[in-house]
Amino acid sequence: MKWTAQSHSITRRRIMKIGTKVIHAGLAPLAQGQAFSEGITLAATYHAPGDPSASPYSYGRNHNPTWTQFERALGELEAGTAITYASGMAAVAAVFGTTLRAGDVLVMPSDCYYTARLLADGFFSEMGVQVRKAATAGDGLAHPLDGAKLLWLETPANPGLDVCDIAALTEAAHRKGALVAVDNTTATILGQSPLRLGADFSIASDSKALTGHSDLILGHVAVRDALLAGKLLSWRSQIGAVPGPMEVWLAHRSLSTLEVRLERQCRNALAIAEHLATSAKVTGLRYPGLASDPSHEVAARQMRHRGSVVAFVLADRESAERFLRSCKLIIEATSFGGVHSTAERRARWGGDRIPEGFIRLSAGCEDGGDLIDDITQALEAV
Numbered sequence: 203m204k205w206t207a208q209s210h211s212i213t214r215r216r217i218m219k220i221g222t223k224v225i226h227a228g229l230a231p232l233a234q235g236q237a238f239s240e241g242i243t244l245a246a247t248y249h250a251p252g253d254p255s256a257s258p259y260s261y262g263r264n265h266n267p268t269w270t271q272f273e274r275a276l277g278e279l280e281a282g283t284a285i286t287y288a289s290g291m292a293a294v295a296a297v298f299g300t301t302l303r304a305g306d307v308l309v310m311p312s313d314c315y316y317t318a319r320l321l322a323d324g325f326f327s328e329m330g331v332q333v334r335k336a337a338t339a340g341d342g343l344a345h346p347l348d349g350a351k352l353l354w355l356e357t358p359a360n361p362g363l364d365v366c367d368i369a370a371l372t373e374a375a376h377r378k379g380a381l382v383a384v385d386n387t388t389a390t391i392l393g394q395s396p397l398r399l400g401a402d403f404s405i406a407s408d409s410k411a412l413t414g415h416s417d418l419i420l421g422h423v424a425v426r427d428a429l430l431a432g433k434l435l436s437w438r439s440q441i442g443a444v445p446g447p448m449e450v451w452l453a454h455r456s457l458s459t460l461e462v463r464l465e466r467q468c469r470n471a472l473a474i475a476e477h478l479a480t481s482a483k484v485t486g487l488r489y490p491g492l493a494s495d496p497s498h499e500v501a502a503r504q505m506r507h508r509g510s511v512v513a514f515v516l517a518d519r520e521s522a523e524r525f526l527r528s529c530k531l532i533i534e535a536t537s538f539g540g541v542h543s544t545a546e547r548r549a550r551w552g553g554d555r556i557p558e559g560f561i562r563l564s565a566g567c568e569d570g571g572d573l574i575d576d577i578t579q580a581l582e583a584v
């Protein structure tokens with residue numbers, strides 16, 4: 203087959219598997235001799251004579267060709283319009299900021315990412331937003347929806363790893379007239395598709411598994427509705443929380459290996475969870491991929507993979523610290539989703555209702571046997 207520009211783009215549109223899409227997403231139809239990926243555009247300003255709306259690019263806080271290419275890729279994968287932000291929290295703030303006004307009700311999980319709760323309980327509640335909370339597990343979040351403007355979901359929830367049914371909760375929220383946003387950081391767009399499950403916003407910290415190399419901070423929001431997309435774009439320009447072109451270019455480059463990385467990470471996470479389940483020193487083990495996990499059934503229905511994060515509890519703070527100190531391969535660090543396996547005693551930060559010995563472990567891409575060996579010897583030291 204002769205690969206003309208047109209035949210390449212048609213081929214891409216017909217490809218259904220998401221593992222293929224992550225590699226080709228965002229690439230423009232290729233002309234002969236053209237690089238697959240456009241280079242990084244580092245620009246504060248562009249030649250833009252006359253009416254600025256006639257120029258695709260005018261000023262670097264409003265738009266950038268490197269963002270455009272990455273957003274096209276994310277949009278294809280999310281089945282919506284994607285807007286990239288300087289961090290995951292900038293993406294969270296953009297959704298809160300464009301939807302919530304004084305007197306509005308925000309319903310959110312009591313066990314979601316701590317800083318998202320801090321932003322809601324701090325700035326937004328001081329500005330007059332009423333914040334109601336319920337646990338992620340079960341259908342708790344369906345109950346406080348009367349009069350709600352926005353239902354915020356995070357599934358699997360960080361760090362406890364409970365899972366909720368996005369489609370069912372979205373239906374319940376829409377019946378009450380509320381918008382629904384899903385923080386999809388832990389699962390990634392490969393793990394589940396919030397917009398296809400009916401949600402209005404899919405948001406993620408792309409500092410984690412989506413980019414996966416622990417070398418950048420980034421976030422994005424995806425929506426189907428053009429009006430919401432317009433508000434999110436204006437918010438980015440006016441607040442000025444814009445991503446650096448270098449970070450965005452690196453993110454797009456990393457996106458193409460997302461499925462390969464996640465396949466390995468999820469396999470390692472499951473093996474680690476199964477191994478931890480055999481230790482008498484471990485309690486409170488959570489991994490949605492384990493058949494015995496309380497989230498297993500809904501996760502199996504809704505998720506394409508169960509993620510790289512495993513949570514478990516050791517006897518106390520001292521045992522958890524000793525475990526982490528004894529790991530030779532697994533790096534003691536916060537965050538998750540990267541190619542390097544990491545773990546931390548999560549209670550050291552405060553803010554989550556978890557035991558002192560709670561450990562959040564993120565399985566990387568190392569050899570699975572090496573990781574199990576490392577965990578075995580670290581548990582022996584406890």
Ligand SMILES: Cc1ncc(COP(=O)(O)O)c(C=O)c1O
Nearest residue numbers: 289290291315360387407409420
């Ligand atoms: C679930 C979740 N959402 C959002 C964020 C915020 O992302 P960022 O650190 O990129 O601002 C994090 C960060 O840990 C997270 O875990």
